[in-house]
Amino acid sequence: MASLPHISVAGACATATHGSGDKNGNLASIVKGLELIRADGDIVNLKSSDPDFAGAVVHLGALGMVTKITLAIQPTFQIQQEIFEHLSLEQATKNFDAIFSSGYSVSFFTDYSKDINQVWIKRRLESADQMKPLQEFFDATAATRNMHPIAANSAVNCTDQMAVPGAWHERLPHFKLDFTPSNGEELQSEFFVDRDLAPEVLNVIQSMNDRITPLLFIAEVRSIQADNLWMSTAQGADKIAFHFTWKPEWEGVKALLPDLEKALEPFNARPHWAKLYAMESHRIQGLYPKFQDFKKLVERYDPEGKFRNEYLQTKVL
Numbered sequence: 001m002a003s004l005p006h007i008s009v010a011g012a013c014a015t016a017t018h019g020s021g022d023k024n025g026n027l028a029s030i031v032k033g034l035e036l037i038r039a040d041g042d043i044v045n046l047k048s049s050d051p052d053f054a055g056a057v058v059h060l061g062a063l064g065m066v067t068k069i070t071l072a073i074q075p076t077f078q079i080q081q082e083i084f085e086h087l088s089l090e091q092a093t094k095n096f097d098a099i100f101s102s103g104y105s106v107s108f109f110t111d112y113s114k115d116i117n118q119v120w121i122k123r124r125l126e127s128a129d130q131m132k133p134l135q136e137f138f139d140a141t142a143a144t145r146n147m148h149p150i151a152a153n154s155a156v157n158c159t160d161q162m163a164v165p166g167a168w169h170e171r172l173p174h175f176k177l178d179f180t181p182s183n184g185e186e187l188q189s190e191f192f193v194d195r196d197l198a199p200e201v202l203n204v205i206q207s208m209n210d211r212i213t214p215l216l217f218i219a220e221v222r223s224i225q226a227d228n229l230w231m232s233t234a235q236g237a238d239k240i241a242f243h244f245t246w247k248p249e250w251e252g253v254k255a256l257l258p259d260l261e262k263a264l265e266p267f268n269a270r271p272h273w274a275k276l277y278a279m280e281s282h283r284i285q286g287l288y289p290k291f292q293d294f295k296k297l298v299e300r301y302d303p304e305g306k307f308r309n310e311y312l313q314t315k316v317l
């Protein structure tokens with residue numbers, strides 16, 4: 001699940017929307033079949049065995065209108081979530097793998113001012129019974145009340161914490177369906193790097209905190225399992241995603257993004273398709289091994305560019 005449940009299945013899959021979990025792929029990775037209407041009105045049904053399938057699932061709206069999706073689902077299950085505050089950067093980078101594998105879904109929240117503000121651990125339960133709450137977590141301190149990722153905000157919008165078991169859909173998103181997700185008015189960016197590079201990337205971003213922190217509401221770090229979908233941000237390798245929830249200060253964010261992306265260039269960071277980034281399509285092309293095949297697929301499905309817009313022309317294709 002993404003951090004919010006307020007999105008459509010088709011839109012989330014089209015943009016490789018994700019949550020967190022070493023063993024969890026993004027939402028697109030559970031797609032098993034697609035029906036779409038192409039620009040010429042033809043209806044196409046794709047199954048995972050079809051050659052176009054891996055290119056069509058994360059399609060960014062460029063192939064046609066998706067009218068049906070088949071998903072791999074599983075029986076319902078219970079989750080309990082626990083939060084720890086103030087994990088030192090040293091412990092975070094030294095124990096990165098142990099931290100992210102400590103639950104079904106684990107996230108860091110940080111404003112990069114000093115330490116990791118909060119670690120959210122969502123553990124999967126085998127039955128409806130509560131698991132013994134975690135007593136300690138490296139050098140972080142257990143939260144004593146429900147928290148919002150932005151500690152100053154009320155947790156009333158957030159899903160229940162304090163190790164209270166609940167259904168997966170009421171614990172995996174951070175925000176409740178009937179409340180405002182995240183901060184409300186905000187801008188967002190996110191960059192994906194190979195998992196083994198993540199501790200170094202965390203330090204690089206931290207070293208830019210004099211420019212980043214003033215523009216941030218909060219940032220989140222999550223893990224995503226690899227998949228083989230051509231345009232998925234997790235294509236080819238397990239990834240760690242560095243997300244930024246910016247204040248609605250576009251001039252400042254616009255000036256920072258090229259420098260942040262330059263600092264992340266040696267790590268071949270891929271931007272989230274549905275969030276703000278500065279790089280142009282020529283840079284994107286080098287980040288996806290199957291990019292040229294995707295371009296050919298778009299030209300075949302929509303030769304006249306009915307579904308293409310300015311974003312697709314300048315920032316993707």
Ligand SMILES: Cc1cc2nc3c(=O)[nH]c(=O)nc-3n(C[C@H](O)[C@H](O)[C@H](O)COP(=O)(O)OP(=O)(O)OC[C@H]3O[C@@H](n4cnc5c(N)ncnc54)[C@H](O)[C@@H]3O)c2cc1C
Pocket residue numbers: 001002003004007008009010011012014015016017018019060061062064065066067181182272274
């Ligand atoms: C507050 C907030 C929190 C977020 N948290 C997360 C997060 O935790 N993780 C994450 O990965 N992302 C997150 N996002 C980004 C979000 O997941 C993406 O913006 C997602 O695409 C939104 O889904 P949507 O249903 O609104 O899609 P839309 O914005 O409506 O569509 C996205 C794309 O899919 C295409 N599309 C949609 N439906 C169809 C269809 N039926 N046929 C063909 N094309 C279609 C659209 O043309 C567009 O290109 C967040 C966004 C917000 C605003």
